[in-house]
Amino acid sequence: MEIKIMKNIMSANDDIAEENRKYFKNKNICTINIMASPGAGKTTIIVELIKKMSKYIDISVIEGDIASSIDSEKIESMGYKVVQINTGGGCHLDANMIKSAVEAIDPKEKSLIFIENVGNLVCPSSFDLGESMKLVISSIPEGDDKPFKYISMFETADVIVLNKMDLIKYVDFDKTNFINGIKALNLNVPIFEVSFKTGEGIIELSDYIKSKL
Amino acid sequence: MEIKIMKNIMSANDDIAEENRKYFKNKNICTINIMASPGAGKTTIIVELIKKMSKYIDISVIEGDIASSIDSEKIESMGYKVVQINTGGGCHLDANMIKSAVEAIDPKEKSLIFIENVGNLVCPSSFDLGESMKLVISSIPEGDDKPFKYISMFETADVIVLNKMDLIKYVDFDKTNFINGIKALNLNVPIFEVSFKTGEGIIELSDYIKSKL
Numbered sequence: 001m002e003i004k005i006m007k008n009i010m011s012a013n014d015d016i017a018e019e020n021r022k023y024f025k026n027k028n029i030c031t032i033n034i035m036a037s038p039g040a041g042k043t044t045i046i047v048e049l050i051k052k053m054s055k056y057i058d059i060s061v062i063e064g065d066i067a068s069s070i071d072s073e074k075i076e077s078m079g080y081k082v083v084q085i086n087t088g089g090g091c092h093l094d095a096n097m098i099k100s101a102v103e104a105i106d107p108k109e110k111s112l113i114f115i116e117n118v119g120n121l122v123c124p125s126s127f128d129l130g131e132s133m134k135l136v137i138s139s140i141p142e143g144d145d146k147p148f149k150y151i152s153m154f155e156t157a158d159v160i161v162l163n164k165m166d167l168i169k170y171v172d173f174d175k176t177n178f179i180n181g182i183k184a185l186n187l188n189v190p191i192f193e194v195s196f197k198t199g200e201g202i203i204e205l206s207d208y209i210k211s212k213l
Numbered sequence: 214m215e216i217k218i219m220k221n222i223m224s225a226n227d228d229i230a231e232e233n234r235k236y237f238k239n240k241n242i243c244t245i246n247i248m249a250s251p252g253a254g255k256t257t258i259i260v261e262l263i264k265k266m267s268k269y270i271d272i273s274v275i276e277g278d279i280a281s282s283i284d285s286e287k288i289e290s291m292g293y294k295v296v297q298i299n300t301g302g303g304c305h306l307d308a309n310m311i312k313s314a315v316e317a318i319d320p321k322e323k324s325l326i327f328i329e330n331v332g333n334l335v336c337p338s339s340f341d342l343g344e345s346m347k348l349v350i351s352s353i354p355e356g357d358d359k360p361f362k363y364i365s366m367f368e369t370a371d372v373i374v375l376n377k378m379d380l381i382k383y384v385d386f387d388k389t390n391f392i393n394g395i396k397a398l399n400l401n402v403p404i405f406e407v408s409f410k411t412g413e414g415i416i417e418l419s420d421y422i423k424s425k426l
Contacts, residue, residue, distance in 0.1 A: 039355025141354035142252025
């Protein structure tokens with residue numbers, strides 16, 4: 001019974017995700033679904049990528065949070081179009097939330113949309129949004145064992161960012177173990193080592209995203 | 214329809230949680246449900262508290278994870294009784310999982326059980342396990358805005374640990390903002406500033422827990 005209902009919910013989500021995907025394809029819009037633990041650097045990555053890429057492409061942002069508009073205010077203060085989704089307790093975004101947010105944004109053709117998902121390494125990985133790319137951030141202080149514990153998230157990622165590289169000298173983090181964990185799940189996924197404090201890896205990451213537009 | 218089913222699931226959980234609570238009360242067992250983001254220090258806190266407290270009280274551990282037995286192996290290697298629960302994709306522990314794990318442990322009277330929940334600041338806060346105490350860990354690198362975004366978790370905590378204090382000099386973290394965020398939700402909750410690298414705050418935390426046994 002429960003399983004059947006879950007199946008219906010997921011299939012309704014998949015149908016709307018498919019509609020979103022068609023809409024994005026028709027308008028030549030690239031959408032990047034950014035997923036990570038709380039505090040891994042989702043908003044910071046969006047802010048820094050906007051700085052690097054906004055000369056080349058029109059950018060808007062969908063901010064997902066359980067509550068608050070702290071992150072969307074940060075982006076809005078930079079002068080960019082942002083829609084806040086508050087899930088009111090919900091632990092992930094779904095395709096229908098994205099559909100409504102995109103209607104509110106009315107994005108330009110050939111533009112880029114960053115979607116900041118709810119801070120959670122579990123649930124967001126199960127919900128297709130119709131996005132072009134799933135970008136997963138893992139940060140150094142979280143530890144090197146995350147790919148072994150949050151399998152679905154790392155398995156389905158199209159690109160992985162290892163963030164807060166500037167902290168690696170202060171914590172125990174075995175980079176080889178982390179990378180082996182990812183390779184076992186997702187052999188060819190690109191991994192970018194990044195620090196927004198030192199600037200490490202940001203150009204490489206934004207160049208990679210540009211190459212996918 | 215969906216809402217009704219969710220209500221049934223939650224009320225079934227609450228019934229089993231109530232059974233657990235009675236069982237723990239009858240046997241004079243203290244159970245501490247430890248919740249946090251991935252990588253905030255849940256396993257480390259259990260290991261360090263076992264070191265400080267195992268002379269005084271019999272301790273066992275329930276380890277919740279989506280997949281893997283990395284954490285339970287750590288605890289087992291110290292010679293303590295541990296039961297691993299793998300939720301197989303599920304984003305939180307529930308009362309029935311705890312009931313089964315406790316049957317497997319068969320804990321002594323007047324003992325202590327640490328429950329490590331799935332790494333997630335969202336879903337675990339909605340599920341009563343019948344525990345004596347909800348201990349929420351937030352770590353410095355996650356940032357000071359977490360209480361404003363993950364309201365239910367901080368609102369329902371019985372004790373809060375601010376972990377990785379040794380990293381505060383390397384990141385932007387406004388402690389006043391963090392504490393104000395908590396006080397707005399949960400005025401009298403004790404907050405312990407802790408670092409397992411430097412030893413800061415561990416005795417204060419273990420003394421507090423001892424006082425609650």
